[in-house]
Amino acid sequence: MLRIKTSVLLGPLLGAFAFAVQAAEEDHAHEFTAEVNAFHQVMAPLWHAPKDAERMAGTCATLPQMNALADRIKAANVGLLKDALKGMEQPCGSGNERAFEAAFEQLHDAFHAVSEHP
Secondary structure: OOOOOHHHHHHHHHHHHHHHHHHHHHHOOOOOOHHHHHHHHHHHHHHOOOOOHHHHHHHHHOHHHHHHHHHHOOOOOHHHHHHHHHHHHHHHHHOOHHHHHHHHHHHHHHHHHHHHOO
């Protein structure tokens, strides 16, 4: 029976993965106001998470925090973000993943509208 240490096989792969993640984070840099950046720091990991029940639960649990952060944003069109957050309430309460994903996409789009055209 041939035994190979998994650390020998996985070491280079994990190193390459860490490099790819770092490169992706560097490519994902933005020049946001502090308030917009705070919102982004909460929403981005949820948006980029696998689409599953855990993503939905985590996102729904952060709605109060995202609402508080949206209240601090001083963009003229911040109402788009606040409306999209309000639109998340019903899907989060119902547990309907399809409705949740549609509402979360609207929130994502609203965030970009606010962050790109304050």
